[in-house]
Amino acid sequence: MKIGILGTGVVGQTIAEKLVQLGHQLMIGSREKQTTLAKTGKDNFGRPPFSEWLKNNSKVQFGTYSEAASFGEFLVNATSGTGSIEALKLAGENNLANKVLLDISNPLDFSKGMPPTLTICNTDSLGEQIQRAFPKLKVVKSLNTLNAYLMVNPGLLPEATNIFMNGNDLEAKSEVRKLLTSFGWNSKDIIDIGDISTARGTEQILPIWVRLWGALQTPLFNFKIVVGNK
């Protein structure tokens, strides 16, 4: 499959590496190619600059948001939440129409320091805002509730855990489910919570996620939903 990823940070890179391994054709996009390539030094996670990553991942094509969105039959939003709507606008409505978007973004505001707060919550969600702004796009929120390395390697944890899906389009959710199972997720562990408004719930997990990272002293954890007998 031809897949376009918006966002060149740790989430975009990690997802891109996995998708290349799985045999897909990949283009990863940023706002301005030259600015992204000109970055030097390590990022906030201690990772090398993007240009070095790109050299080491030569099968990944690199383009603008618009080029990546045009290239992909299937799209992934791995931009930071505060920039997601603008990134999708730059991608171009025509390049988005009728495509599935796996939306991994979270509306986190780090501008007031740690821990981050949410720029959107309670009566709305970033998933819903994206769906409203681009009605022809089939937005499926998923994978936004765990660390990037775990997204593509659920087996790193000692037992099976859960991820969630939110979206209005059943067929699009079925496509995302297929992709996630190719990442190593058991289909039964992917919980379809409902339409895109249920993204309020998954995005609002972030505040406890961030604090658990502190309490547990590692970002390598995930939620497992344990259900009793009905």
Added chain:
Amino acid sequence: MKIGILGTGVVGQTIAEKLVQLGHQLMIGSREKQTTLAKTGKDNFGRPPFSEWLKNNSKVQFGTYSEAASFGEFLVNATSGTGSIEALKLAGENNLANKVLLDISNPLDFSKGMPPTLTICNTDSLGEQIQRAFPKLKVVKSLNTLNAYLMVNPGLLPEATNIFMNGNDLEAKSEVRKLLTSFGWNSKDIIDIGDISTARGTEQILPIWVRLWGALQTPLFNFKIVVGNK
């Protein structure tokens, strides 16, 4: 121990039953005794009226918020979140001073129908509001992330799950931890996330909790945090 519970709903009743079984002396309090006793018919959960419950739980004393708070050396807030601050005001600041309050409340707003939204979130929490309003009270938020029957019966689920604690006072958290282990929780499964501001995280779990109840078709579930090797 002499324990005062504020709130006569399903959470207050369930906690009271367990505490009586464990040999504690109990008083459960409501805003106006006569109004609470005059209730007829089943509640939203299909449970009989409070007066009938009280008859069947004759070891539980019944009083006003103020009487229950005065009676208890240890207090439990099981009121609905929108009424918690007022309930504690009626309980009386002198009856609260220097006592531990296990705060189980959630700031849920059902006034616009289902699913509920939160009356407080993101940059504040009900736990923090209570702590600010009553600085001498030692507020420990816990048990607010799961169904009442599971609070006092964690073994109803097929495997061990987690609950969280938030609070500023370490000694108070240690007292709450002791009480929770007497309910059947393993001490290692009670995660102390940090000071009372971390209650933002646990209270904001409610939106996904409510939607998972819908998706899973049962309220008998809980979160287990699965941690990888560091």
